[in-house]
Amino acid sequence: xxxxVSINGVDHAIxxxxxxxxxxxxxxxxxxxxxxxxxxIAQCGACTVHLDGxxxxxxxxxxxxxxxxxxxxxxxxxSTPSGAAIQRAWLDLEVIQCGxxxxxxxxxxSALLARNPAPDNDAIDAAMAGNICRxxxxxxxxxxxxxxxxx
Amino acid sequence: MSAAxxxxxxxxxxxxxxxGLVVAVGLGGxxxxxxxxxxxxxFVRIDRDGRVTLVMPNQEMGQGIYTAHSQILAxxxxxxxxxxxxxxxxxxxxxxxxxxxRQGTGGSSSIRAGFYPLLRQAGAxxxxxxxxxxAQGWGVDPATLRTADARVFDDxxxxxxxxxxxxxxxxxxxxxxxxxxxxxPRDFKIIGKPVHRLDTPAKTNGSAQYGIDVFxxxxxxxxVIQAPVVGATLKGIDQSAAMAISxxxxxxxxxxxxxxxxxxxxxxxxxxxxxxxxxNPGPNAGIGSPQIWRELxxxxxxKGVNAFSVGQPDQALKTDDRIVGxxxxxxxxxxxMEPLNCTVEVRGGACEIWTGTQVQTRARAEAAKAAGLxxxxxxxxxxxxxxxxxxxxxxxxIANAVRVAKHVDGKVKxxxxxxxxxxxxxxxxxxxxxxxxxxxxxxxxxxxxxVAAASVGQxxxxxxxxxxxxxxxVDGATxxxxxxxxxxxxxxxxxxxxxxxxxxxxxxxNNTIFAIESFIDECAKKAGQDPVAFRLKMLEGSxxxxxxxxxxxxxxxxxxxxxxxxxxxxxxxxxALQNVFGSYLxxxxxxxxxxxxxxxxxxxxCALDLGTCINPDGAIxxxxxGLIYGLSAALWGNIEVENxxxxxxxxxxxxxxxxxxxxxxxxxxxxxxxxxxxVGEPGVTAVAPSVANAVxxxxxxxxxxxPIDRDLLAGRKQA
Numbered sequence: 001x002x003x004x005v006s007i008n009g010v011d012h013a014i015x016x017x018x019x020x021x022x023x024x025x026x027x028x029x030x031x032x033x034x035x036x037x038x039x040x041i042a043q044c045g046a047c048t049v050h051l052d053g054x055x056x057x058x059x060x061x062x063x064x065x066x067x068x069x070x071x072x073x074x075x076x077x078x079s080t081p082s083g084a085a086i087q088r089a090w091l092d093l094e095v096i097q098c099g100x101x102x103x104x105x106x107x108x109x110s111a112l113l114a115r116n117p118a119p120d121n122d123a124i125d126a127a128m129a130g131n132i133c134r135x136x137x138x139x140x141x142x143x144x145x146x147x148x149x150x151x
Numbered sequence: 152m153s154a155a156x157x158x159x160x161x162x163x164x165x166x167x168x169x170x171g172l173v174v175a176v177g178l179g180g181x182x183x184x185x186x187x188x189x190x191x192x193x194f195v196r197i198d199r200d201g202r203v204t205l206v207m208p209n210q211e212m213g214q215g216i217y218t219a220h221s222q223i224l225a226x227x228x229x230x231x232x233x234x235x236x237x238x239x240x241x242x243x244x245x246x247x248x249x250x251x252x253r254q255g256t257g258g259s260s261s262i263r264a265g266f267y268p269l270l271r272q273a274g275a276x277x278x279x280x281x282x283x284x285x286a287q288g289w290g291v292d293p294a295t296l297r298t299a300d301a302r303v304f305d306d307x308x309x310x311x312x313x314x315x316x317x318x319x320x321x322x323x324x325x326x327x328x329x330x331x332x333x334x335x336p337r338d339f340k341i342i343g344k345p346v347h348r349l350d351t352p353a354k355t356n357g358s359a360q361y362g363i364d365v366f367x368x369x370x371x372x373x374x375v376i377q378a379p380v381v382g383a384t385l386k387g388i389d390q391s392a393a394m395a396i397s398x399x400x401x402x403x404x405x406x407x408x409x410x411x412x413x414x415x416x417x418x419x420x421x422x423x424x425x426x427x428x429x430x431n432p433g434p435n436a437g438i439g440s441p442q443i444w445r446e447l448x449x450x451x452x453x454k455g456v457n458a459f460s461v462g463q464p465d466q467a468l469k470t471d472d473r474i475v476g477x478x479x480x481x482x483x484x485x486x487x488m489e490p491l492n493c494t495v496e497v498r499g500g501a502c503e504i505w506t507g508t509q510v511q512t513r514a515r516a517e518a519a520k521a522a523g524l525x526x527x528x529x530x531x532x533x534x535x536x537x538x539x540x541x542x543x544x545x546x547x548x549i550a551n552a553v554r555v556a557k558h559v560d561g562k563v564k565x566x567x568x569x570x571x572x573x574x575x576x577x578x579x580x581x582x583x584x585x586x587x588x589x590x591x592x593x594x595x596x597x598x599x600x601x602v603a604a605a606s607v608g609q610x611x612x613x614x615x616x617x618x619x620x621x622x623x624x625v626d627g628a629t630x631x632x633x634x635x636x637x638x639x640x641x642x643x644x645x646x647x648x649x650x651x652x653x654x655x656x657x658x659x660x661n662n663t664i665f666a667i668e669s670f671i672d673e674c675a676k677k678a679g680q681d682p683v684a685f686r687l688k689m690l691e692g693s694x695x696x697x698x699x700x701x702x703x704x705x706x707x708x709x710x711x712x713x714x715x716x717x718x719x720x721x722x723x724x725x726x727a728l729q730n731v732f733g734s735y736l737x738x739x740x741x742x743x744x745x746x747x748x749x750x751x752x753x754x755x756x757c758a759l760d761l762g763t764c765i766n767p768d769g770a771i772x773x774x775x776x777g778l779i780y781g782l783s784a785a786l787w788g789n790i791e792v793e794n795x796x797x798x799x800x801x802x803x804x805x806x807x808x809x810x811x812x813x814x815x816x817x818x819x820x821x822x823x824x825x826x827x828x829x830v831g832e833p834g835v836t837a838v839a840p841s842v843a844n845a846v847x848x849x850x851x852x853x854x855x856x857x858p859i860d861r862d863l864l865a866g867r868k869q870a
C-alpha cells in the first residue's frame with residue numbers, strides 16, 4: 001500500500017507495509033540514511049527525527065501513525081535556524097567522535113534550542129537524556145548547546 | 152550549507168577501492184607513470200587538478216585518527232588540511248601494517264606503532280619530488296625553492312607552481328635513494344595543533360556513511376539469529392510465519408545460525424522475529440554465572456606461571472603481617488552504537504564486502520575462507536566505524552555474513568539487531584586478582600599479584616599462550632612504577648565456558664590497574680599515609696621507565712584536583728596512577744555516595760603525559776570518552792550468563808551513562824618530544840581504581856569487585 005509523507009519539505013509516496021517503523025521508511029524507502037538504528041526500542045535516541053518540530057524516536061513510530069505531520073530529518077534540519085546553529089556549534093567545539101549517535105543528538109538538541117533559546121543544565125539534561133553516546137561526548141554536547149544558544 | 156561547513160572545504164571520504172591504483176603506480180619511469188597522477192608511496196596521491204588524496208592505513212572509529220594521520224602527512228607535504236580528500240586503505244599488511252607489518256587499528260597504537268616517522272617520511276618524500284620537479288622545470292637549484300599551501304615557490308624569480316602542475320614530471324622522477332629531510336618540530340604549523348577534524352562535518356548532516364548505510368534501500372537485507380548458546384545447533388525451524396510477511400524473500404538455514412532475507416530491513420527483522428526455532432542445547436546449556444565464578448576462583452588458588460619476579464617474594468611474604476586483597480571484574484559487552492553489519496556480494500570467483508572493520512587483512516582472509524576463495528579474490532571496502540571499542544578486531548561477523556550471502560542472489564546487507572549484537576558479543580573476560588603485600592618502615596617491601604583470567608589471544612588464534620603465560624593479562628602488572636624490592640607477578644589461565652572472550656577497550660590493564668591502584672591504597676591506609684604521598688614515596692628510587700614522568704603527573708593532578716581540600720560528608724577523592732599504552736596518567740576521581748549506595752562521580756581530574764602529541768584537542772576528547780566509557784562499566788557494567796546464554800540484550804538492561812550522569816572532566820596534557828604515547832585507552836583503565844578509592848575515602852568501604860555494589864555501600868550487606 002502507498003502512504004504519502006512529508007520529509008524535509010518534500011512529499012514522498014512510500015510503498016511499504018503501514019506498520020513499518022518510520023526509521024526504516026527513511027533509510028530503506030526514502031534514501032535517507034542519516035537517521036540511525038541503534039536499539040529499536042526507543043532506548044538510545046539514534047533514530048530521533050522531528051514531527052512538526054517535536055523530537056520523536058522513529059524506530060517506534062509506525063508509518064501509518066505519521067499522518068500529515070511534517071517530518072524533519074538530520075538531512076534537513078540544517079535549513080532551520082536552530083539546526084544550523086547546533087551543527088555549527090558541534091563543529092566549533094568538535095563534539096563528534098565516531099558520530100553514529102550524533103544525528104540523533106543534533107535532532108534532540110535542535111528541538112530543544114528551537115523551543116528554549118537559553119537552556120540551563122536541567123533543561124539540557126531533560127532534553128538530551130534519551131540520547132546515548134558510547135564515545136562519551138556528553139561534556140562537549142552540553143557545552144555546544146550552550147555555545148549555540150549564545151550564538 | 153552553513154558557513155562552518157563551507158569554511159572547511161568540501162571533504163570527500165571514499166571507501167577504499169581495490170587499492171590497485173595506489174599499488175600499481177610507483178616511482179620511476181615507464182609509460183604508465185607518465186600518464187598517471189603522482190603516487191610516490193602508499194599514502195599520497197596528487198592529481199593534475201591539484202587534488203590531494205591521503206590514504207588512511209588505520210580506520211576512523213571516533214578516535215580521530217583520520218585527522219591525526221592527515222596532520223602528519225600534511226605537515227611534511229606542506230598542504231592545507233582543507234585540500235585533503237581521504238581514502239580508506241585497502242587490505243594490505245605490507246603497505247599499511249606499520250612497523251608490525253600487520254594492518255589493524257587498536258591498542259592505542261595508531262600513532263605510536265611507527266606511523267609518526269613513517270607518515271612524516273611519506274609526506275616529506277612526496278614534497279621533495281615535487282620540489283625537484285619544479286627545479287628541473289625552472290632550471291634552478293632545488294635548494295633555492297620553498298613550499299607552502301600545496302605550491303612550490305621560487306622567490307628569487309617571483310614565481311610559483313601548484314603541486315598539480317608538477318605531478319607529471321614528479322611522477323617520472325627516479326625513486327629517491329635517501330630519506331627526505333624532515334621539518335624541525337619548531338616549524339610545525341599543523342602537527343601539535345588542535346586543528347579541526349576532517350570527518351566531523353559529514354557527521355553533522357547525515358552524509359557520513361557507515362557500513363550499515365552502504366547500499367541501504369538498494370539491496371536485500373538479512374537479519375541474523377545466531378545460536379543462543381555457544382555450541383548449540385539448530386534442531387528445528389518453522390519458517391511459515393516468517394515467509395508470510397510481506398517483503399520476506401527467503402530464509403537461510405545453517406546449523407548454527409538462521410537469517411531471514413527480505414527486500415528491506417523491516418521485512419528481515421520482522422521475519423526473524425516470526426521464526427519459530429528449536430536448538431539442540433550443546434555442551435554449554437547448563438552454564439551460568441555462579442559456575443563461571445566458582446571455576447575462576449578455584450583456578451586462582453593454583454600456582455600459575457610466573458610472569459615477573461625480583462628479590463625473594465615468597466620468603467618476604469611469609470608473615471602474618473601481610474596485607475591481602477582479592478579483586479574481581481565482570482564480563483562486559485562492547486555495545487558500540489552501530490550494531491554489527493556486513494554487506495556482501497558473492498559472485499562466481501569473487502567476493503566483495505562493505506563493512507566497518509578494525510582489521511582489514513583479517514577481514515579479507517576470513518571472508519575468503521568462508522567463501523572458499525583466495526584472499527586476492529576478495530575486496531574489502533572499509534567504512535568509518537560507528538564505534539568499536541575492540542569488537543571489530545574480531546571477524547566472526549564477516550565470516551557469518553559471507554556464509555549467509557553465499558545463499559543469496561546478489562548483494563545482501565547482513566545485519567545484527569542490537570539484541571543479537573549484545574548476545575553474540577566477544578565479552579571482556581572476567582578476572583580475579585589475588586594480591587598480597589608487606590610494609591617495612593612505612594614502605595612497600597614485598598608485593599605479589601596473581602591474575603586468573605582467560606586468554607583472549609588463545610580464543611582469537613586457537614593457539615594456547617606461549618609457556619602458559621598470556622602477556623595481555625599481566626600487562627600493567629609486570630612493570631610496577633613503584634620501587635618494591637620483592638615482587639612476584641603470576642598468571643593462571645582460566646577459560647570461562649559458554650562465553651567467547653574478546654578485546655575490550657583498555658584490555659588487560661583494565662584489570663591489572665584496578666587491582667594494583669586499589670590495593671596500593673589499602674597498603675597506604677595500613678601504613679597510615681595519604682594515598683598521593685605514599686605513591687610519591689614509592690616512586691622514589693624506582694628504576695621503572697619514565698618514573699619521573701609518572702611523578703610529575705601525580706604531583707600535577709594532586710594540585711589541579713585540590714587533593715587536600717575539604718569535602719562534604721559521604722564525599723571523597725581517589726587517585727590512580729598508571730603507565731600503560733605508552734602514556735603516563737594520573738587521575739583523581741571525586742565522588743559522593745548517597746544513603747542508598749548510589750555513587751555519583753562529580754569530577755575527574757587527569758594529568759596525562761603522552762609525549763609527542765599530534766592533536767591536543769583530540770587527545771582531550773579521547774580522555775573524556777575513555778573516562779565516560781569506563782564509568783558506565785564501573786557503575787553498572789555486568790553481563791550475566793544463565794543457561795548458557797548471555798542474559799542482557801539491549802540498553803534497557805545493559806545500562807550505560809547518559810548525559811545527566813556524566814561527570815565534569817578536566818584534562819591537563821603534558822607534552823614533550825618523547826615518543827608518542829597512546830591515548831585511546833588510558834582513560835578507561837583509570838576509572839575503576841580512582842572511583843573505588845574515592846568511594847573508600849567517602850565511606851570507609853573498600854570495593855573489591857566491579858561493578859559498584861550499591862547494597863554494600865548502603866549497608867544492606869556485608870563485604
